[in-house]
Amino acid sequence: MVPRRRFSRRVIAVAAAIALFLLYTCSSSGDRQWRPHFTTTDITPDLDENGEPAPFCPPLPGIEDVLVVMKTGVTESQEKVPIHFGTTLRCIPHYVIYSDFEEEIQGVKIHDVLRNMDSAAKANPDFEFYNRIVKQGRRGLEQQDFADEANSAIGKPNNPGWKLDKWKFLPMAQESLRHKPDAKWFVFIEADTYVSWPTILAWLARFDPRKPHYLGTETQIADVIFAHGGSGFVLSNPALQRASDEYSTREVELNSYTDQHWAGDCVLGKVLADAGVNLHFTWPILQNSNLGELDEFTIDFVRRPWCFIAVAFHHLSPIDIENLWKFEQKRWRDKNKRLLLHSDLFREYIYQEIATQPVRLNWDNAANEDQPFAKTFEDCREVCEVSKTCMQFSFRDQKCFTASRPRLGNSVAVSADATSGWIVPRIRDLMEKTGYCRKPEFGD
Numbered sequence: 462m463v464p465r466r467r468f469s470r471r472v473i474a475v476a477a478a479i480a481l482f483l484l485y486t487c488s489s490s491g492d493r494q495w496r497p498h499f500t501t502t503d504i505t506p507d508l509d510e511n512g513e514p515a516p517f518c519p520p521l522p523g524i525e526d527v528l529v530v531m532k533t534g535v536t537e538s539q540e541k542v543p544i545h546f547g548t549t550l551r552c553i554p555h556y557v558i559y560s561d562f563e564e565e566i567q568g569v570k571i572h573d574v575l576r577n578m579d580s581a582a583k584a585n586p587d588f589e590f591y592n593r594i595v596k597q598g599r600r601g602l603e604q605q606d607f608a609d610e611a612n613s614a615i616g617k618p619n620n621p622g623w624k625l626d627k628w629k630f631l632p633m634a635q636e637s638l639r640h641k642p643d644a645k646w647f648v649f650i651e652a653d654t655y656v657s658w659p660t661i662l663a664w665l666a667r668f669d670p671r672k673p674h675y676l677g678t679e680t681q682i683a684d685v686i687f688a689h690g691g692s693g694f695v696l697s698n699p700a701l702q703r704a705s706d707e708y709s710t711r712e713v714e715l716n717s718y719t720d721q722h723w724a725g726d727c728v729l730g731k732v733l734a735d736a737g738v739n740l741h742f743t744w745p746i747l748q749n750s751n752l753g754e755l756d757e758f759t760i761d762f763v764r765r766p767w768c769f770i771a772v773a774f775h776h777l778s779p780i781d782i783e784n785l786w787k788f789e790q791k792r793w794r795d796k797n798k799r800l801l802l803h804s805d806l807f808r809e810y811i812y813q814e815i816a817t818q819p820v821r822l823n824w825d826n827a828a829n830e831d832q833p834f835a836k837t838f839e840d841c842r843e844v845c846e847v848s849k850t851c852m853q854f855s856f857r858d859q860k861c862f863t864a865s866r867p868r869l870g871n872s873v874a875v876s877a878d879a880t881s882g883w884i885v886p887r888i889r890d891l892m893e894k895t896g897y898c899r900k901p902e903f904g905d
Contacts, residue, residue, distance in 0.1 A: 518552035519793040520681035526645040533652040535562035544779035548786035582716040590621035627725035634704045645670035660797035673700035677741040687730020692747040693773035703736035751776040753871035757807045766803040768898035826881035827868030828855040828862040835861035855881040
């Protein structure tokens with residue numbers, strides 16, 4: 462039996478230790494930087510046929526209240542959609558894919574979102590492509606339907622599928638609500654969009670889904686401010702209900718408005734504004750950039766990306782989507798890291814790519830400061846090394862370009878004649894100087 466006096470001393474000692482710990486925590490929290498919380502998981506993953514850890518689904522609290530809505534088109538769906546079934550959609554209980562053509566891809570139904578539209582609207586010349594495919598199926602596709610063109614100030618007006626795409630947004634609002642009327646959130650993405658699900662769920666938990674919310678990357682055409690579609694955007698149930706009601710009561714008028722416009726995401730933004738739902742600006746949380754285009758150190762905007770959560774990226778190839786998904790799987794599996802910041806993405810992914818291969822052939826890292834006196838790749842490297850602020854260089858089309866902020870860039874065709882390089886120690890110093898974040902930025 463422990464004597465009462467000794468027992469009392471132990472209690473006092475333990476209480477004092479706890480008090481000192483709390484005092485230290487409270488007094489030092491303002492001076493410490495936030496670092497991503499992680500713990501070793503208790504998950505022992507199975508191995509696949511290649512001996513690699515098999516995919517698994519991390520806890521996704523709130524995902525049962527979300528409907529993920531993917532928009533695609535017949536000319537791209539078979540190329541871009543399948544990668545999502547084993548990656549971004551693998552752990553999603555409720556999703557629907559809308560297109561301009563009804564079909565099955567790997568056993569998943571792809572819905573024709575235009576099927577229930579007013580027949581008068583389908584007489585519009587933009588629907589020539591659609592009406593042909595409905596009658597003939599994929600056999601009706603012509604080579605010109607797959608022809609792409611550079612994105613201009615008014616999109617891709619010579620691309621039949623692109624011209625039809627603007628008509629999908631308002632029907633998609635109605636059909637999504639019909640598909641899962643009890644969903645609290647509707648997350649709209651495209652087939653070349655990647656979403657970090659643990660991160661977006663942590664973000665949405667900060668909003669009241671009973672109120673009308675419209676979250677997206679701010680874009681403007683004329684006097685309309687709207688969410689850029691390819692970056693992904695989110696509507697709460699009340700907001701989507703308002704958009705659907707507007708379309709139901711003003712269908713002929715809004716179809717006429719769509720005909721005169723060129724961007725369907727702008728049309729949807731106008732309808733939401735008319736219904737009293739204004740856009741909540743989200744850049745850099747939702748990105749219209751792929752990983753190679755990201756400038757994580759930019760100071761050109763009010764918000765600096767470094768400490769902001771990183772939820773979605775656009776213009777990703779299927780292999781980009783797979784690689785990014787594997788990257789997140791490894792973070793979840795090895796250290797239970799769920800929240801993804803832009804600083805995490807740079808430290809753990811982009812910087813690692815750069816440091817592993819600091820010179821790349823057939824690669825453009827988007828350096829854009831012209832250096833006219835450099836005539837060779839080695840000249841270009843020397844110009845960058847001499848300038849203390851230079852982080853990277855690119856020699857393309859026999860011209861030298863440098864940059865003071867690092868980007869990964871993207872591969873280019875051999876015919877483009879581009880080689881890129883980075884000054885890795887400087888990038889590492891910049892990364893360490895920028896440091897860890899005191900706390901995640903949610904853009905509230």
